[in-house]
Amino acid sequence: MRTKVAIIGAGPAGLLLGQLLHAYGIDNVILERQTPDYVLGRIRAGLLEEGTVELLDEVGAGSRAHREGLVHEGVELAFAGSRHRIDLKALTGKTMMIYGQTEVTLDLMNAREAAGLTSIYEAADVEPHDFDTDHPRVSYVKDGVACELTCDFIAGCDGFHGVSRASVKPSAIKTFERIYPFGWLGILSETPPVSHELIYSNHARGFALCTMRSMRRSRHYVQCSLDDHVDQWPDERFWDELKRRLDQKAVDSLITGPSIEKSIAPLRSFVAEPMRFGRMFLAGDAAHIVPPTGAKGLNLAASDVRFLSHALREYYDEKSSAGIDDYSRRALSRAWKAVRFSWWMTSILHKFPDQGEIGARIQVAELDYLVHSRAATTSLAENYVGLPY
Ligand code: RFL
Ligand code: PHB
Secondary structure, three states: OOOOOEEEOOOOOHHHHHHHHHOOOOOHHHHHHHHOOHHHHOOOOOOHHHHHHHHHOOOOOOOHHHHEEEEEEEEEEEEOOOOEEEEEHHHHHOEEEEEEEHHHHHHHHHHHHHOOOOOEEEEEEEEEEOOOOOOOOEEEEOEEEEEEEEEOOOEEEEEEEEOOOOHHOOOEEEEEEEEEEEEEEEEEEEOOOOOOOEEOOOOOOOOOOOOOOEOOOOEEEEEOOOOHHHHHHHHHHHHHHHHOOOHHHHHHHHOOOOOEEEEEEEEEEEEEEEEEEEEEEEEEHHHEOOOOOOOHHHHHHHHHHHHHHHHHHHHHHOOOOOOHHHHHHHHHHHHHHHHHHHHHHHHHHOOOOOOHHHHHHHHHHHHHHHHHHHHHHHHHHHOOOOOOO
């Protein structure tokens, strides 16, 4: 089989890239290791920047998000027993949208199917080859049969544990990594949200976040130990711990119920440089990971594929390599700022094992400064709603 762009991975990055390329008349094939149901079952991101929603609109996959998504004009920070609202709309003119990654993925999958584009799910042993030549190809096994996809370019959209980045020779890539000494335990429940906006809480027992998927479905997270296992967290323990980390008003309006999903995610900052290796590009989590505190991962995947799709359009329509030559620089420039912001949000909101009492007091001082200084609040707000691209 032959295509212009072979996309590895059918997560948000791969699916959105596929639709953008299709809109620009560039044919592409997606190879995905898992089944569609498996991909749709991963409960992850919930908060979209306006720029991400605009990209969904551009590919004709945004209408359900506009109907069902919840537009948030502000966000709340809780610390030292009280809560403070940050008016994102007033400070930046922008809003955020609650619309789950599972819904984004479903809408993009449906758009891809409606456009009749080829996606090969359950492709085993996917491997990119010869991307340092003019004839890259991707080998894979489907239903026990060895297959090959020849192409002009390979887009590695296969997430942090994917094969694309791993195929680059070590001397050609530099990686940067910080692993945080805690994780997030998240639960999904069929209960109304505590508040109509998100609450990020700094507490002596550890971080907590109250978010949602709809006005009937809540998503809550508490900071947990890296050694913890979900079995050690029956629902009752989770709700008790969450209550201890929230202010009284939030506790009074918290409605608890059985969890319908529960998982633990480790927190990590990671960047691979560069994001282009000859005729292979990395995009999304394949190139960078941020801790979820700033809600930036999926939004960065979206900005990467916007840069990449424009660069490829320039290559095919204008016979110019300028865009693809500049892709890595542009994408990394935006990614590093999100890495910085996510690290900073993580550092002011979590309990670190070595912080001591002085560290806890400095965090509260920083949060207090933050909510009372217009300059500091504006800085948080403009990063939170997403830097321009
Ligand atoms: P994905 O979603 O990991 O998709 C990669 C796809 O590649 C496939 N794959 C392969 N296919 C073929 N061959 C191989 N060898 C392959 N290896 C892997 C995988 O099966 C998969 O389908 O990466 P992508 O597309 O770059 O998307 C990134 C986002 O998923 C991620 O950044 C976000 O979920 C991060 N994130 C958040 N981002 C936000 O923007 N806002 C949020 O509110 C937010 N909250 C979160 C989050 C991530 C979390 N966790 C669990 C890490 C909350 C959490 C708890
Ligand atoms: C979510 O809704 O799952 C979510 C929202 C904001 C974050 C992280 C996760 O910072």
